[in-house]
Amino acid sequence: MKSGEKSKLNSLGFAKPESETRVVVAMSGGVDSSVCAALLAQQGYDVVGVTLQLYDHGEAIQKAKACCAGQDIYDAQRVAEMMGFPHYVLDYESNFKESVIDDFADTYLQGATPIPCVRCNQTVKFRDLLQVAKDLDADCMATGHYIRRVEGPNGPELHRAHDGGKDQSYFLFATTKAQLDFLRFPLGAMDKSETRKLASEMGLNVASKPDSQDICFVPTGKYTDVIEKLRPEAATPGNIVHMDGTVLGTHRGVMYYTIGQRRGLGLPDGSGADPLFVVRIDADKGEVIVGPRKALERSQLWLTDINWIGQGEFGPELDGMAIKVKVRSTRPPAPAHLRLSGNHIIVELDTPDMGLSPGQACVFYANDDQAARTLGGGWITRTE
Structure with missing residues (x-):
């Protein structure tokens, strides 16, 4: 390479050939993570697929089509075999039970509304599995989430997905700056229809597999069935x-x-x-x-456990900052203001909302027309 010549980066941002770039892909067995892994393998990357066995089906629930059930593990293995990359299944039942299922049950018993998918990303996937990826000498870890990682002037930024109907930024607000540096989201610029089309064109066995609609360990969306079994005395x-x-x-x-x-x-x-x-x-x-x-109307939300991935550090200088927030995954970002007073972190909604509960997430977005950049967020502890 000539002096001063800039290295050419591959599609994952590394200055080396795809064949020398190792990517650990988190594979749930669904169409999104399968296409993510297959695309990267097709592009010549050194792909390693990993599926997590997250719970004992008989202990808490029995649901044949949950995201981590036996069929899904088999489907992930089939994709790996077809595309010619190694695939491993890791037993993470104890981690998942402690970090996600027990937290889910206990939060409900405290009168709050938990979001286990955020906890799972925050702990088991982006903490534990990410460390496994590093132990495997991976350059990065990729997932099938619909969200975009954008290289900004001060490092990687988290942006909402191109497909607004599938955007998963609400569930990934707790991703830290260090984790974001290691993560990649190849599907963030795609529509879901495009993902399914690619799965079909590549002949993947999951091309027509339906999306999971419920929390993976909650049968038919009836949360109390799980809580009754885990906390019968409650x-x-x-x-x-x-x-x-x-x-x-x-x-x-x-x-x-x-x-x-x-x-x-x-x-x-x-x-x-x-x-x-x-x-x-x-x-x-x-x-x-x-x-x-x-x-039911609420205009002030007290938050805790803030994760900030916006510009600079989270501190008093942000008091009064105009932002947009999501308090539900299915709602578009709405105008609000940050208020930092002593140890209190408060979000004031410009327009009151209804049905907000402690335990839910409040996710921050940049205050622009697109509200594309995710700035982090926190957990609601109190509403007024």
Whole structure:
């Protein structure tokens, strides 16, 4: 190479041939991670596929099509065999149970609403599996998430996916700067339809496999089935109390209720002229507090465990900063402001929202028309 000549980077950002660039790909057995691995292998990278066995199907649930079930492991192995790269299955049941499943159950019992997919990315995948990738002397780890890693003037940035309907930035807000430096997301610029088309063109056995709609260890989306099995002693009855202090009835246990719930309260006829909603859960007192729909509105969110991947450090100089936030994965980013007062980190929503609960994530985005760059986020501990 001539003096001063800039090295040519491959598609993953390394100044060496694809064949000398080792990539560990996290493979769930679904179409996205399969296409991710197959594309990289097709491009000539030194691909190593890894699938995590995350739970004992019989211990907590039984669900044949969960993302980590036996069929999915088999599907990942088939893709690896077809594309000619090694594939390993690692037993991470104990890690997953401690970091994700137990946290899920305990958070519900505290009257909060957990997001286990964020915890899984934050711990098992981007902490434990990432370390495995480094132990395998990988240059990077790739996943099939729909999100974009963009090289900015001060290092890699996390941006929303090209396919807004599949964007997974909400679930990846806890990705640290160090992790982002090592991660790659080859599908971030694609539409889901394009991914399926590629799977079909490459002849992958998962081309028509349906997407997983539920949390992988929760059958048919019924969270209480899992909690009942993991914490059978936790179904403690208590009072359903109106915001004005009136006891309206009793409940089977706080774990059966979520903020914003209207149906299934089990209240006698005439409990209120207007429809009643769960507006708050007091797990310490064992009370479910109900009130009118208007009482669900919240404009201030108290946060903890902030992960900041924006410009500079997270500190007092950000007080008053205009940002956009997501408080649900399916909503577009909405205008808000950061407030930092002493040890308190507060997000003020420009427009009040409903049904927000402790335990949920509040994800920060740049305050521009596209709101593409993800700046991090935190966990909601309190709402007002």
